[in-house]
Amino acid sequence: MTKAFQNDFLKSKLPSTSVSIFSQMSTLAEKHQALNLSQGFPNYPTSEQLIGLVDHYLRKGYNQYAPMPGVLALRERISEKVERLYNCQADPEREVTITSGGTQALFTVIATLVNFGDEVIVFEPAYDSYAPAVEIFGGKVVPIRLVAPNFDIDWEEVRAVINDNTKLIIINNPNNPSTKTLKKEDLEALEAIIQGSNAFILSDEVYEHIIFDGRKHLSMLAYPKLLERSFIVASFGKLLHTTGWKLGYAIAPAALMAEFRKVHQFNVFSANTPIQWAIADYLKNADHYLGLPDFFQEKRDLLVTGLAASRLEVLPSEGTYFLLVNYKQISDSSEFDFARQLTIENGLATIPVSAFYSAPKEQHLLRLCFAKDKDTLDKAIELLQKL
Known part of the structure; x- marks a missing residue:
């Protein structure tokens, strides 16, 4: 296929869409062997x-x-x-x-x-x-x-x-x-x-x-x-x-x-x-399914309690298996830059909340996934307490 053919006949339906932030951060986590709290998937055994x-x-x-x-x-x-x-x-x-x-x-x-x-x-x-x-x-x-x-x-x-x-x-x-x-x-x-x-x-x-x-x-x-x-x-x-x-x-x-x-x-x-x-x-x-709230609330509370000793501000999590944290006391960097830095330099992958807006909206927020086993959450707490 020639370049001219592509230009003349291929018109993207999503010209401004690139690889999702989830794929970007998970790839970065794998490259740097970082603990991955970015993409929302459990790392403990299925029933x-x-x-x-x-x-x-x-x-x-x-x-x-x-x-x-x-x-x-x-x-x-x-x-x-x-x-x-x-x-x-x-x-x-x-x-x-x-x-x-x-x-x-x-x-x-x-x-x-x-x-x-x-x-x-x-x-x-x-x-x-x-x-x-x-x-x-x-x-x-x-x-x-x-x-x-x-x-x-x-x-x-x-x-x-x-x-x-x-x-x-x-x-x-x-x-x-x-x-x-x-x-x-x-x-x-x-x-x-x-x-x-x-x-x-x-x-x-x-x-x-x-x-x-x-x-x-x-x-x-x-x-x-x-x-x-x-x-x-x-x-x-x-x-x-x-x-x-x-x-x-x-x-x-x-x-x-x-x-x-x-x-x-x-x-x-x-x-x-x-x-x-x-x-x-x-x-x-x-x-x-009736037991899921207690199962995940225990994980949420473990992470929230651990982060009380950090410089991160934790926003209340009412549902899902995610937690938002504000890093404004640590850095003035953009959410994407701070998430990237956290992955490369500190060994922990997260998701910048700005990625969920169609136009830039910087609030110093990162999303953490706590659908993880206790060892993973304990390691994440240790890394975040050092920031």
Whole structure:
């Protein structure tokens, strides 16, 4: 292929997009043999019971295509879960679809809804897959910037930007990277705004079970007026500490899910079969997800307590398995430069929070992942106390 051919015929749909900050920092961590608290993945073993169930279904020959919407047994288990937690009756036949990870579900929702010229409201700092997916389908991202330390949403600002072109509002609750959770008044404000518009909601709830200090997760599934125009996305990777299995799901009213499946069937068609069967069995015991808040809060508290002896200011983490720290007492460097320096010179990889904004926003904040074993967290504390 000649250079002229590339110039004449290849037009990037994402001309300003480069390698994600997660890949950049993980590559840097590997190069410098740094402790990696950047990318959000656990480094402790997966449940032996769950591994055994996967092995069972592999050996039993459950190795061909699953039904396009997913294994029915797993969809039934999800339906049972959301009824138990949110008093919501999601029809497993028509309203639940198993996906190849949460990110695929997010992409498919955006593909289903967004046409050229549609506007999509995104609250920043935002997970980095939202905006590129919107742009691929010709949509326009309308960012609403939230700032530390509280990252509160000004709903009057939302009301001011919503218009006839607004197709979608993307919510992430609990939020990565801010770690904040929506409150009852937030959902009530959104409900009032959405009723007077034509917009849909994409509710990214992949951290629904990782929420702390006795808080209750407020899902769109528990708000009928919001649910009627919502897609809810969740992740088994977060729930089961198995991010590499890339399995998630989406829930939506039947009419919306029918459109979702039209795209899904030509995107991945179906997700990993033996793992679906294994998870369906594993989730018969609700303790496997009901116990997650305590499991992760212990890790959060270990890190918070250890950092009390450092020069870092810790922001309260309400949910997710991340913690934000402010380094303003240590350096005036930009977040990216300080994160890079911390990796190369101090042996610890983190993520600059500025990477989650579409335009530069420097707040001296880094994101740390605490979904790690105790030895890793102890080593990270030791490194951070020396700053």
